[in-house]
Amino acid sequence: MLSPVSNLKHWTRVWLSGTRASLVREMEFRGNFIAGLIRQLIWVSIFVLMVEVMFSNTNQLAGWDHAEVLLLLALSRIIEGLMNALFINNLMHLPEIVQQGKFDFHLVKPLPVQFYTSLRSANINQTANIVAGVFLLFYASTAAHISLFTVSWLWLGFLAIAGMIIYYSLLIIAASLVFVLERLEFLWGFNMIISEPLTVPFDIFPSGARVSLTYLLPLAFIVYVPAQAVTGRLTGQTIILAFFIAAITLTLANLAWRAGLRRYSSASS
Numbered sequence: 001m002l003s004p005v006s007n008l009k010h011w012t013r014v015w016l017s018g019t020r021a022s023l024v025r026e027m028e029f030r031g032n033f034i035a036g037l038i039r040q041l042i043w044v045s046i047f048v049l050m051v052e053v054m055f056s057n058t059n060q061l062a063g064w065d066h067a068e069v070l071l072l073l074a075l076s077r078i079i080e081g082l083m084n085a086l087f088i089n090n091l092m093h094l095p096e097i098v099q100q101g102k103f104d105f106h107l108v109k110p111l112p113v114q115f116y117t118s119l120r121s122a123n124i125n126q127t128a129n130i131v132a133g134v135f136l137l138f139y140a141s142t143a144a145h146i147s148l149f150t151v152s153w154l155w156l157g158f159l160a161i162a163g164m165i166i167y168y169s170l171l172i173i174a175a176s177l178v179f180v181l182e183r184l185e186f187l188w189g190f191n192m193i194i195s196e197p198l199t200v201p202f203d204i205f206p207s208g209a210r211v212s213l214t215y216l217l218p219l220a221f222i223v224y225v226p227a228q229a230v231t232g233r234l235t236g237q238t239i240i241l242a243f244f245i246a247a248i249t250l251t252l253a254n255l256a257w258r259a260g261l262r263r264y265s266s267a268s269s
Contacts, residue, residue, distance in 0.1 A: 001145035014111060015119050021226035022122040036125030040081075044132040047199060064231070067144035069195050069201065072227045076198040077133030079160055079223055081233055083125035083167055087118050088191060091175045095184040114172070114257050146230050147228070155239065162246040169249035170194060170217070172257055173217040181258030198223040218245050 024103075026033045034241040051073060055066045064072070087192045094117060099105050109116050141148060171191065178184040202210055221242045228234040 011111065011115060014116075018080065020121040022166055023124055029254055033125065035245050037128040040125060040128035041132055044077055044129065044136070047077070048136070062201050064201045064203070065144070067140050068223055068227075068231050070136060071140035071144060071146075072135035072201060072223065073199050073232065073264065074133045075156075075160070075227050076223045078134065079164060079167070079226075081129030081133060081199065083164060085123045085130065087171065089123040090118055090120055090189065092188055093177045094175050095187060098178050098264070101181070112263065116255070118168070118172075142231045144231070146154045150230075151229045152234075155234065156226050158227055159221070159226040159234075159239070159242055160223075162242045163226055165246040166249050167194060167217055167222050169246075169253035172253035173249075176253075176256040176260035179264045186247050193217075194219060195223075221245055 010161045048070070051066070051069055054061060059065065061069055087228075097106070106113050106117055138148075146152075149252070171194070174187055175184070178187075197213060197219055198203075202213060202220045205213065210220070225234070225238055225242050228238065234262075
C-alpha cells in the first residue's frame with residue numbers, strides 16, 4: 001500500500017498528464033482555442049463595462065466603492081476561472097457519462113473515483129478568464145490604495161481556497177443525484193445559480209436573501225468573504241465560519257458521493 005505522500009505524488013502525476021493531454025487536444029484546433037480565449041476576454045470586458053455603467057450614476061454600491069467592486073469582480077473571475085479550468089466542465093458532463101454507460105471506465109481506474117471524475121481533464125480556455133482576473137485584481141487594488149504586501153492578502157488566499165472547496169462541494173452534492181435520478185438536466189442550471197451572484201457585493205441583497213446565501217446555500221463564502229479580507233470588512237468570526245462551512249460542505253459532499261456510488265447500477269449489469 002502506498003503512503004499518503006506517494007499517493008499524492010501519483011495523483012499529481014496523473015493530473016499533470018491529463019492537463020498536458022487537454023492542452024495537446026486544444027492545440028490541434030488552434031482556431032477554436034483562440035476563439036475560446038477571445039470569448040472569455042469579451043465576457044470579462046462586459047462585466048467591467050456593467051460596473052462602469054453602474055458607477056457612472058453613483059459613487060457607491062451598498063457601501064462598496066468603484067475600485068472595491070472591481071476587486072470583487074476580479075476575484076470572481078479568478079475563482080470561477082480556476083473552478084471551470086479544474087472541475088466544472090468535468091462534473092457537468094457526469095450525467096451524460098452515466099447515461100451512456102461510460103462511468104464504468106471511471107470505476108476501473110487505479111485512482112479514487114471522485115478524484116478522477118472531477119479532474120480527468122482541464123479546460124484550458126479558462127486561462128484567459130484567470131489572467132484577466134489577475135490583471136484586474138492588481139489594477140483594482142492599486143486604485144483602492146490597497147498595499148500588495150500585507151497579511152490581508154494571505155487571508156484572501158486562504159479564504160479563496162475555502163470558497164473553492166465550498167463551490168466544489170456544492171457541485172459534488174448536486175452531481176451525486178445522477179446516481180439516483182435517471183436524468184439530471186438541472187445541473188448546468190444549478191451551476192448558474194451558484195456563479196451568477198458571485199460578481200456583486202452581497203450587501204445589495206435583502207436581509208432574508210443574505211441569510212439564505214450565507215447559511216443555507218453558502219455562496220457568500222466563495223468570493224464575497226475573501227474580498228472582505230483586503231477591503232477592511234473581515235472579522236475573526238467570519239474567518240472561523242468560512243473554514244467551518246468549508247469542512248462541513250466537503251464532508252457532506254463526500255458522503256453524498258459515496259451514497260450515490262452505492263446506488264449506481266453498472267451499465268454491464
